[in-house]
Amino acid sequence: MRETPECVELFGRLLTREIPYDEAEARTAMIAAARETRWRRNQPCDAVVARSSVACVVAGAVRKFALRPSGRRQIVDLIVPGDFLGFGRPDPAFLLEAVSNDTRVACFTRDRIERLTARFPPVSTLMQSCAADAIRRLEHHLLVQSRITAREKVRAYLAEMTRRMKPGRAETVTLPITRYDIADHLGIAVETVSRAMTVLRRRGSIALRTPRDIEIRDPSMLAEGR
Amino acid sequence: MRETPECVELFGRLLTREIPYDEAEARTAMIAAARETRWRRNQPCDAVVARSSVACVVAGAVRKFALRPSGRRQIVDLIVPGDFLGFGRPDPAFLLEAVSNDTRVACFTRDRIERLTARFPPVSTLMQSCAADAIRRLEHHLLVQSRITAREKVRAYLAEMTRRMKPGRAETVTLPITRYDIADHLGIAVETVSRAMTVLRRRGSIALRTPRDIEIRDPSMLAEGR
DNA sequence: CGGGCGCTTGATTTGAATCAAACTGGGTGG
């Protein structure tokens, strides 16, 4: 995989997450061990990812979803740059698709990970940490999915995306997915997502530069409680 | 930990799940490495479990849940005998409680696992497999949570429990938790759970020996679709 | 310059929450 500035930055973030060791060398090794693939919008990426043991999204986003017999789609996980996928057991019930054009994923085969671990033992800890993050993502999403009102869900989704998309500034978010995707992710209707956005906008909590570029005017809106 | 028949059976099941090596010896080693604790109904077990890296439920059941500011409770995971917990990052937002009296849990500290792995390398694979199961459990539950109707949720819950509780016969289930717990697990109201059960009973799909002992009269009822 | 996709708004319907109340069985204390 090529050492583009963005992947250097990304793997730097991964490595410094909790492991104190020679960052530059390990980062170079990880980038070298990764095999990059890229997809266009809505293109399935099951095949490539399934062959690898784990993969890290570098750019764009990937959605993991199931199709119900009714034709409904349920997005169970949304993987944005810096997140890993592939810790679960391969399951044909779930499909993977690129969300946007130029979605890039760095795949690691099992033995590449093992060789990396041999040279840099903390990589094993790093992998465990990424698996733990995947679990946390699911548990948190489970909290959002259930029990709260549709407006709460949308608010929680905005809060989550604000946190995950731009580690630096929190005042604006560019949503990686469409309203339809948000609806399928939160388990509500598109119209309801739209209405919730409108309510937040009218209250002055957010402003929409475009439907996808959202300015957080009142960060306290992201807090819990109705 | 003592070698009771049930824990021998349990660890035997764990070990044979996908690892072909001398089972009896490894099982003895695992049981020896585990430190057993037991709790009474509704007793919190955060403290002990949090200190360990991972733990395996041997008897009873454990619920992992969050409390909302509103006082509502959301059960995100239900761990029954044979399941592991503790792969996620420790998170104070989630609480752990024993569901029934005489809930028994086998805890493994990080270095005990490492020592086990050194003697029996496939134990590492076993751990990864258990983490993958935890992820699958969450993803599957996410699908159930976001299912459209409440009746679907209850049906899916019964199907899941039938599968997880008694690996052998599928015609009866003894639910490990109360209607209130089921409600908080599925994100619906107690009354709705009860009504859904009543509908299934009236249709002849199930029969209730007691509210907790359920006989599956029509297994096709467990299939997908409304 | 269509045409379709993504987004928004309005009107109506509906499924589940909520409020209210009665029933069960097991356990406790008089």
Place this chain on the structure above:
DNA sequence: CCACCCAGTTTGATTCAAATCAAGCGCCCG
């Protein structure tokens, strides 16, 4: 031993939030 109590469960009546049905708007892309 019985009366009581209480947690768990069930059923009914009412309310309400979100799904559904319907329609229009803007914009990007072919």
